[in-house]
Amino acid sequence: MRILIAEDEVHLAEALSQILKKQHYSVDVVHDGRDALDYAMSGIHDLLLLDIMMPELDGISVLKKLRGEGISTPVILLTAKGEITDKVTGLDHGADDYIAKPFSTEELLARIRAALRRKGEVIPEDALTFGDIELNTAHLKLAVRGKELKLNLKESELLELLVTRKQAVTSKEQIIEKLWGFDSDAEYNNVEVYISFLRKKLTFLHSTVRITTIRGVGYVLEVTE
Known part of the structure; x- marks a missing residue:
């Protein structure tokens, strides 16, 4: 299964990539919202991890454009913010889940598995x-x-x-x-x-x-x- 990581913190993005590759996911990494949108529009990914705060386009804007184009790929929003409005806005615009930084590896992997199950995919450990x-x-x-x-x-x-x-x-x-x-x-x-x-x-x-x-x-x- 292929996951797109859109995260402008380069070291975090690389750490996430290594974690997911160890779980046998294929991974693409981008560092701004414009590239995230271009990659996600291809439709080849099984799940998207979108940081809310990114240059060029923020994660919510990317999400809105994807859902507006009929791209239904599951999306988990990554955010360092604690405001409930960010979470509500993301969910209202089609996000499947959100996770606040910092987060544990176990929680992230569990949320990914849950999002893939909701999509009806068979998750890699099965x-x-x-x-x-x-x-x-x-x-x-x-x-x-x-x-x-x-x-x-x-x-x-x-x-x-x-x-x-x-x-x-x-x-x-x-x-x-x-x-x-x-x-x-x-x-x-x-x-x-x-x-x-x-x-x-x-x-x-x-x-x-x-x-x-x-x-x-x-x-x-x-x-x-």
């Missing part, structure tokens, strides 16, 4: 299942009928994306945007390499799940008999 496979995204493990293999982060993220999209076809463009970010220089062959890695691991585990290529469209998970 086990995802499809056919006979079980993917543990918290520990980067793929299991089939009790036999398991360790995945690297990109393999886990790719398989998670395919599983959560169920039997919808996922294009290479969608995979690149979700796993590397919309401004990444990753290319189609990067996707093909990780698809190949996953196919080999599914075969090794004797899974009935296959990653099928829909020529000219993308990839889809299927269960074979």
Whole structure:
């Protein structure tokens, strides 16, 4: 899952990024409201952490513009302010939650998990299942009928994306945007390499799940008999 951190305090933003990466989230970081809006408008993020006080555009203004454009990505506001009006204004304009600085790592992660649950997403520490496979995204493990293999982060993220999209076809463009970010220089062959890695691991585990290529469209998970 991909999270956007919009925080003008560079050291805090970097600390948050490291915390989330250790939980196996993919992370983008920006330091002003204008960049936050540009990134968030891409629609590739599963959750946004928006600081209220940012240069260019404040967090509330970013939130208003996103909701006005129909972007429903969950938003948690970060604020150092204690005034109840900031919290009420944020919630009234579509924020899903808020957290006042300073905050504990445990509280932040709990609020992120809660926001993702409300959206209907499967949070990373849960086990995802499809056919006979079980993917543990918290520990980067793929299991089939009790036999398991360790995945690297990109393999886990790719398989998670395919599983959560169920039997919808996922294009290479969608995979690149979700796993590397919309401004990444990753290319189609990067996707093909990780698809190949996953196919080999599914075969090794004797899974009935296959990653099928829909020529000219993308990839889809299927269960074979």
